[in-house]
Amino acid sequence: MVAVTTDTLGARIRDKALALGFDAVGFTEARLGPEARTRLADFLASGAHGEMGWLATRTDERSDPRALWPEARSVIALGLSYAPDADPRLLQAQTGRGAISVHARNRDYHDLVRGMLKHLAQFVVKIGDGHVKVFVDTAPVMEKPLAEQARLGWQGKHTNLVSRAHGSWLFLGEIYTTLELPPSPPRAGACGSCTACLAACPTDAFPAPYRLDARRCIAYLTIEHAGPIPHEFRALMGNRIYGCDDCLAACPWNRFAAESRQAKLRAREDLRAPDLATLAGLNDAGFRAMFAGSPIKRIGRNRFVRNVLIAIGNARDPALAGAARALTNDPDPVVAEAAEWALSQLVLVVVA
Structure with missing residues (x-):
């Protein structure tokens, strides 16, 4: 050598x-x-x-x-x-559609x-x-x-x-x-006085700069948290059904970022803004088929459908009541509870 x-x-x-x-x-x-x-x-x-x-x-x-x-x-x-290729926060206006974090769209x-x-x-x-x-x-x-x-x-x-x-x-x-490699030289760059990421968080998950309380983070709640979503965070979740990009997307340094070169990381068309009613109807086999090879698969059908039901409740669209009603007797109690909650939100819209 x-x-x-x-x-x-x-x-x-x-x-x-x-x-x-x-x-x-x-x-x-x-x-x-x-x-x-x-x-x-x-x-x-x-x-x-x-x-x-x-x-x-x-x-x-x-x-x-x-x-x-x-x-x-x-x-x-x-x-x-x-x-x-676009600011993921734009999806939040499409209330009948689910917003999936950028990292999990392929x-x-x-x-x-x-x-x-x-x-x-x-x-x-x-x-x-x-x-x-x-x-x-x-x-x-x-x-x-x-x-x-x-x-x-x-x-x-x-x-x-x-x-x-x-x-x-x-x-x-x-x-x-085990090799001794010379360290990389210093490079410029810092947050300075910017607090855009902190202000963008829907649930105030940052008690201070550089500190995260995961228990309040929508990414944590939709991915890592296994039980019912705490009621105080449900409305704040909007249509986010897997993860949240708000603090990332708010960063001004993103203006220099070009779209990923990796085809396997670019969004699948069916995951850019999937229909909530369709997602709510997934059984375990359908869920596994749809998300084969996706990071979403690891949370399982029940946790995912729980998230979808929260988004349905937040959509405030009575046309979605049937999708929620169909899951009120789901074998998984967390899913059934989320369905009841979603239905209650849609009923309030009708009454109002």
Whole structure:
């Protein structure tokens, strides 16, 4: 093998990552500073993680890459743009249609990013003679602080990564390696005095800049939360049936973001603004068929239809009463309760 300097090695890895389709790549030491650990500890101590109990496990490994893998010396942080072709908030005016988060309108990004990471990892081993481990939201890894350290962007006030080039629309993945790679140089960019993302949140899920209370977040409520949706948040959900993009979409840096180059991340036509009545009628088999290969599949039919029923209630359209009424005796009690609530909202419209 021809000897290469670490600078040359980093450049070759970067070029390969971009050739594979990644939109951002950076390098950082396999360590996290005390601020990341403190943020995590405070977040968990406040209970703001809600039912996401997995966040409270393996916290030592989550807050220290070398606790997860002692041999790790560097982290290669990768970003893949999933920027939409239009502001997703425009869907909220179509009350008879469901609004699905941009990240879930096509294939499950985990599968796509994982495959790309494995190809890059093979390249790293081939040219660098080191060992690697690949992660894409599948292990106790603090992706956003590592991406910030690797200069892919910075954690905005909405706690997500913000990029000068790609706005708030980056999927993240990491390669831990035993190679000593030079860290990426500093890059300009910051939130400054902007609070657009905080003001955009329908449920006031940000008690302060850079702090999220997941228990109030529509993305959490529609994806991670298994029981009935708390009544205080139902009307605020509007027609959002899987996730929420409001804080991301409000970021001014998005004006520099071009639509994702990845065909598998661009919205399927049937998921751009699906009909609520049709979605409410899905049985388990129909749900699985419609969302095969989609991240939506993992929450299951019952949780998804629960979300659809909340949107039906918020639509205030009596024409949707039949779809809600048909589910008032659903075998799943959470679905049946959501159907009763939706029907009660539609009845109020008729009475008024």
